[in-house]
Amino acid sequence: MRLHFISARMVVAPLLLGVAVLALWQLAVVALEIKPFVLPGPVAIADQFFGNIDNVWTASAVTGWNALVGLVLGAVAGVLLATLAAVWAVLDELSVPIVAALAVIPIVALAPVLYTMYGAGAETARQIIAAIAVFIPVYLNSLRGFRQVRPVHRELMHVYAASGVQTARNVTLPSALPFIFTGLRIASSLAVISALIAEYFGGPVGGLGKSITSAASSSNYSLAWAYVLGSILVGLVFYLVTLGLEKLVSRHRPTP
Amino acid sequence: MTRKDSLPVTDAHAVNVTGVSRIFSIKKKAAVTALESVDLTVAPGEFVSLIGPSGCGKSTLLRLIADLDQPSAGTIEVFGKTARKARIDQDYGIAFQQAGLLPWRTVRANIELPLELHKVGTAERRSRSTELLELVGLVDFGDNYPDQLSGGMQQRVAIARALAESPNLLLMDEPFGALDEMTRERMQNELIRICADTRAAVVFVTHSIPEAVFLSDRVVVMSPRPGRIRSVLPIRLGGPDDRSEHIREDTAFFDGVSAVRESLHGTPDSGNARGVDIR
Numbered sequence: 001m002r003l004h005f006i007s008a009r010m011v012v013a014p015l016l017l018g019v020a021v022l023a024l025w026q027l028a029v030v031a032l033e034i035k036p037f038v039l040p041g042p043v044a045i046a047d048q049f050f051g052n053i054d055n056v057w058t059a060s061a062v063t064g065w066n067a068l069v070g071l072v073l074g075a076v077a078g079v080l081l082a083t084l085a086a087v088w089a090v091l092d093e094l095s096v097p098i099v100a101a102l103a104v105i106p107i108v109a110l111a112p113v114l115y116t117m118y119g120a121g122a123e124t125a126r127q128i129i130a131a132i133a134v135f136i137p138v139y140l141n142s143l144r145g146f147r148q149v150r151p152v153h154r155e156l157m158h159v160y161a162a163s164g165v166q167t168a169r170n171v172t173l174p175s176a177l178p179f180i181f182t183g184l185r186i187a188s189s190l191a192v193i194s195a196l197i198a199e200y201f202g203g204p205v206g207g208l209g210k211s212i213t214s215a216a217s218s219s220n221y222s223l224a225w226a227y228v229l230g231s232i233l234v235g236l237v238f239y240l241v242t243l244g245l246e247k248l249v250s251r252h253r254p255t256p
Numbered sequence: 257m258t259r260k261d262s263l264p265v266t267d268a269h270a271v272n273v274t275g276v277s278r279i280f281s282i283k284k285k286a287a288v289t290a291l292e293s294v295d296l297t298v299a300p301g302e303f304v305s306l307i308g309p310s311g312c313g314k315s316t317l318l319r320l321i322a323d324l325d326q327p328s329a330g331t332i333e334v335f336g337k338t339a340r341k342a343r344i345d346q347d348y349g350i351a352f353q354q355a356g357l358l359p360w361r362t363v364r365a366n367i368e369l370p371l372e373l374h375k376v377g378t379a380e381r382r383s384r385s386t387e388l389l390e391l392v393g394l395v396d397f398g399d400n401y402p403d404q405l406s407g408g409m410q411q412r413v414a415i416a417r418a419l420a421e422s423p424n425l426l427l428m429d430e431p432f433g434a435l436d437e438m439t440r441e442r443m444q445n446e447l448i449r450i451c452a453d454t455r456a457a458v459v460f461v462t463h464s465i466p467e468a469v470f471l472s473d474r475v476v477v478m479s480p481r482p483g484r485i486r487s488v489l490p491i492r493l494g495g496p497d498d499r500s501e502h503i504r505e506d507t508a509f510f511d512g513v514s515a516v517r518e519s520l521h522g523t524p525d526s527g528n529a530r531g532v533d534i535r
Contacts, residue, residue, distance in 0.1 A: 152356035158324065161344045
């Protein structure tokens with residue numbers, strides 16, 4: 001990572017813009033007397049956010065945990081199946097229509113079905129939804145990564161009479177890693193979004209999605225927005241962590 | 257320098273190619289004959305260059321010796337063994353036109369790669385890579401990554417890696433092909449020094465006439481479609497001590513260059529009349 005190339009201007013400019021937008025927003029809400037159910041002002045949202053920080057934190061922990069479990073499950077399944085598909089081309093050909101079908105299913109639409117399968121009191125359904133959403137980008141990117149081995153590297157391993165395991169560990173996996181992590185980065189936001197939206201369709205209370213709907217239905221719009229702010233922060237944390245990991249494993253490679 | 261002291265069979269040729277053909281069959285198209293009845297022997301410690309226009313099968317021949325490809329007919333022996341056995345026994349080191357370094361490994365770890373794959377201990381690996389870094393003049397770059405090195409330096413790392421297991425045979429497929437002329441000449445001087453140190457036999461593929469003449473004991477001139485050996489020219493530029501920079505301006509060098517060029521383009525008296533394919 002070449003952090004020292006990020007100049008002060010690159011940090012200050014978007015910050016200034018953000019502050020300006022927030023100020024304009026607050027000004028508009030006050031001057032035009034916009035009703036809170038249309039759009040509450042940033043001051044009111046911040047007030048609710050910090051006033052209910054414990055609740056926002058608890059809700060974020062519930063949704064974040066579901067997303068994390070889904071992310072890990074989906075990523076492990078995606079990488080494993082991509083490995084198998086890279087080894088046996090038949091499996092790859094067989095999986096193409098299935099993966100295409102999975103990709104077009106609105107996965108959260110499965111939520112009501114899964115809630116009846118696993119019981120409305122369990123978080124399992126949400127974690128499974130996140131896992132399915134994660135699986136697709138991780139699988140597709142990993143499979144592509146496993147095909148990135150340069151012929152010269154493959155021939156080199158052949159010349160060294162390296163075993164299958166040695167080739168996988170020294171060449172195939174390192175060549176694929178940046179692609180796997182690109183898949184994970186895309187998947188991380190999907191995990192949070194799917195886990196959160198799945199809450200709209202039932203299941204136990206406590207997560208960010210449920211909190212947004214219940215705050216909105218009791219006309220506490222600023223509080224609903226405070227939970228939205230919490231959701232954004234959870235999504236951002238997931239994204240930044242996976243982005244950091246991606247940068248870390250891509251240090252010494254030409255960008256693909 | 258550590259090196260394998262005993263050859264498997266003491267009087268065996270380093271490389272013995274007998275009646276080798278390689279025919280590539282492309283789907284629904286006519287088969288392409290890349291090599292046709294090629295015979296070639298390389299003595300231990302001998303430097304032999306394969307030269308010829310693109311498509312003459314010189315790289316194919318090298319790949320066959322390296323067991324990266326199998327001949328359609330004929331036999332290939334490396335130190336008296338089959339090419340496959342020689343590869344599994346690691347009797348040769350190889351360098352390609354692309355350095356082919358693993359970008360996620362440091363320079364030192366790249367050089368140690370073959371040793372690591374063949375279960376050589378950490379301490380021994382370390383001392384061998386230090387030795388090789390000295391040999392190719394990259395002592396200060398052991399902890400750098402390949403993308404921090406110039407093309408010439410990367411190629412030197414690749415040569416060090418090829419030498420890691422002290423092979424008695426080096427196979428080189430246009431290793432300096434992608435380098436600029438100055439770097440190229442410096443690399444050639446270094447290669448001569450390295451070969452004198454290690455006394456390894458070398459099969460060197462190139463399409464540069466001066467390079468072939470400067471480096472080789474013998475130059476094998478090949479012709480395309482089908483790939484055949486047109487002539488084998490002995491070059492006598494003296495030992496490694498005599499073959500320094502000034503030899504490039506010596507008459508013996510120019511004579512060698514002319515001889516190879518004439519052989520490549522067909523000899524003046526017989527060639528022109530029959531319309532030899534000149535490239």
